[in-house]
Amino acid sequence: MNQTMDVPAKRNTKQKDAVRHALSETTGFVSAQDLHLVLRNHGSTVGLATVYRALADLAASGEADSIQATSVAGTGETLFRACGQSHHHHLICTECGKTVEIAAATVEKWAEAIAAENGFTESSHTIEIYGRCASCTA
Amino acid sequence: MNQTMDVPAKRNTKQKDAVRHALSETTGFVSAQDLHLVLRNHGSTVGLATVYRALADLAASGEADSIQATSVAGTGETLFRACGQSHHHHLICTECGKTVEIAAATVEKWAEAIAAENGFTESSHTIEIYGRCASCTA
DNA sequence: GCATTATTGAGAATGATTGTCAATACCGAC
DNA sequence: GTCGGTATTGACAATCATTCTCAATAATGC
Numbered sequence: 309m310n311q312t313m314d315v316p317a318k319r320n321t322k323q324k325d326a327v328r329h330a331l332s333e334t335t336g337f338v339s340a341q342d343l344h345l346v347l348r349n350h351g352s353t354v355g356l357a358t359v360y361r362a363l364a365d366l367a368a369s370g371e372a373d374s375i376q377a378t379s380v381a382g383t384g385e386t387l388f389r390a391c392g393q394s395h396h397h398h399l400i401c402t403e404c405g406k407t408v409e410i411a412a413a414t415v416e417k418w419a420e421a422i423a424a425e426n427g428f429t430e431s432s433h434t435i436e437i438y439g440r441c442a443s444c445t446a
Numbered sequence: 447m448n449q450t451m452d453v454p455a456k457r458n459t460k461q462k463d464a465v466r467h468a469l470s471e472t473t474g475f476v477s478a479q480d481l482h483l484v485l486r487n488h489g490s491t492v493g494l495a496t497v498y499r500a501l502a503d504l505a506a507s508g509e510a511d512s513i514q515a516t517s518v519a520g521t522g523e524t525l526f527r528a529c530g531q532s533h534h535h536h537l538i539c540t541e542c543g544k545t546v547e548i549a550a551a552t553v554e555k556w557a558e559a560i561a562a563e564n565g566f567t568e569s570s571h572t573i574e575i576y577g578r579c580a581s582c583t584a
Numbered sequence: 585g586c587a588t589t590a591t592t593g594a595g596a597a598t599g600a601t602t603g604t605c606a607a608t609a610c611c612g613a614c
Numbered sequence: 615g616t617c618g619g620t621a622t623t624g625a626c627a628a629t630c631a632t633t634c635t636c637a638a639t640a641a642t643g644c
Contacts, residue, residue, distance in 0.1 A: 316589080316590060317589095317590075317642085318590080319589090319590055319591065319640085319641050319642070320641075320642095321590090321591065321592080321640080321641070322640095323591085323592070323593095324591090339631085340631080340632080341630095341631075341632095353593080354592085354593080355592065355593035355594065355595095356593085356594090356632090357592080357593065357594080357595095357632085357633075357634085358591080358592055358593065360631090360632065360633075361591085361592090361633095376514040376522065384514065384522070384524070384600090384601085384631085385630085385631060385632090386522070386631085386632085399560060399561060399564055399566060401566065408564050410560055412556070412560070414556065415553060415556060418550070418552065418553060419575050422537060422548055422550070422575055423537060423575055423577045426537055426546050426579070426580075427579060427580035427583075428537060428539065428575075428577030428578060428579050428580070429577055429578050429583050430577055430578045431575060431576065431577035432575075432576050432577070433573070433574065433575045433576065434572065434573070434574045434575075434576070435571070435572070435573045436571060436572045437557050437560055437561055437566075437569060437570075437571045438569065438570050438571065438572070439561045439566030439567060439568055439569035439570070440566060440567050440568045441564070441565060441566050442564075442565030442566070445565075445567050455611090455620090455621075456621085457609085457610050457611070457620090457621055457622070458610075458611095459609080459610070459621090459622065459623080460609090461622085461623070461624095462622090477600090478600085478601080479599095479600075479601095491624080492623085492624080493623065493624035493625065493626095494601090494624085494625090495601085495602075495603085495623080495624065495625080495626090496622080496623055496624065498600095498601065498602075499602095499622085499623090522600085522631090522632090523599085523600060523601090524600085524601085
C-alpha cells in the first residue's frame with residue numbers, strides 16, 4: 309500500500325459535465341475541436357484546453373473511446389465518442405461517421421491466442437471496421 | 447479509359463531508394479523523423495520533407511504500412527514499416543517495437559461479415575495486436 | 585461562511601506534418 | 615552522349631492539433 313496519494317482528488321465541475329453531456333449527444337465520433345465549437349455555440353464558455361482535459365479524463369476512466377482519424381483529412385486528429393463500459397469495437401461509416409458498437413468474444417480470444425502463440429504477454433488490441441453505411445450507399 | 451494522365455509520371459530517385467532501403471533495414475516501426483535521422487547519420491543529405499513524401503508514396507503503393515503511435519509517448523506520430531504486399535495485420539511489442547506479421551483469413555471474413563450484417567459496404571478494417579514480447583518479459 | 589487547492593481559460597509553446605519555391609537531377613528524345 | 619522538359623528535392627516557413635503556463639476561479643471539507 310504505497311499509494312501515498314500522489315494523485316490529487318478529482319472534483320466535479322460544470323464544464324466536465326458539459327463535455328460529458330455534449331459527447332453523449334453525438335452519434336458518431338467527434339474531435340475535441342468540434343466538441344469545443346459545439347459547446348461554444350450552445351453558449352458555454354469552456355476553453356479548448358479544458359475540453360481536451362475533460363476528454364482525456366473520460367477516455368482514461370473508460371467513459372469514452374478514442375480513435376485516430378487517419379483515413380480522413382487533416383493532420384490526424386483524435387476523435388472521441390461516449391461508449392458503454394464493457395470492452396467492444398466499432399463499425400464506423402467513413403461517409404457520415406455513424407458508429408455501431410461491436411462486441412465479439414471470438415475475436416478477443418483470437419487476438420489473445422495469436423499473442424500467446426508468439427510469446428507475447430499483456431496483450432491488448434485495436435480493432436476498427438470501416439465501411440459505408442446503408443444510408444450513405446443510397 | 448479516361449485516365450487522362452492528370453497524375454505526373456513517377457521517377458526513381460536516389461533518395462526514394464534510400465528511404466525504401468533504410469525502411470527495409472528496420473525490424474519494427476519507425477517514425478519519419480527517426481528514419482530521417484538515420485539517413486543523415488549514414489551520410490545522406492535527404493531533407494525531412496522528402497522522407498515524409500517518400501514514405502507517403504510507399505504507403506500509398508502498398509510497400510509500407512503505417513500505424514498511429516497513440517499508445518506511446520509524444521504527440522502521436524505516424525510510424526512506418528516495410529511490409530509484404532499481401533493484406534495482413536501486426537503483432538507489436540510495446541516495449542521494443544518488434545513486429546510480427548499476422549495473416550488471418552478468419553478475422554478478415556469476420557470483419558466483412560459484421561459490416562455486411564449492419565448494411566455496410568466497401569468495408570475495410572484496422573487490426574493491431576499489442577503486447578510485450580518474450581525477450582522483453584525477461 | 586472560509587480556507588484550501590483542483591480546475592479553469594486564454595494564449596503561448598511544442599512538435600509532427602505539409603506547403604512553398606528556386607535549384608537540381610531524372611528520363612526520354614535526338 | 616547531350617539536351618530539354620519537368621518531377622523531385624531541400625531548406626525553411628506555415629499549419630494544425632495538442633499540451634503547457636499561470637493567474638484567476640470555484641468546488642469541497644470544516
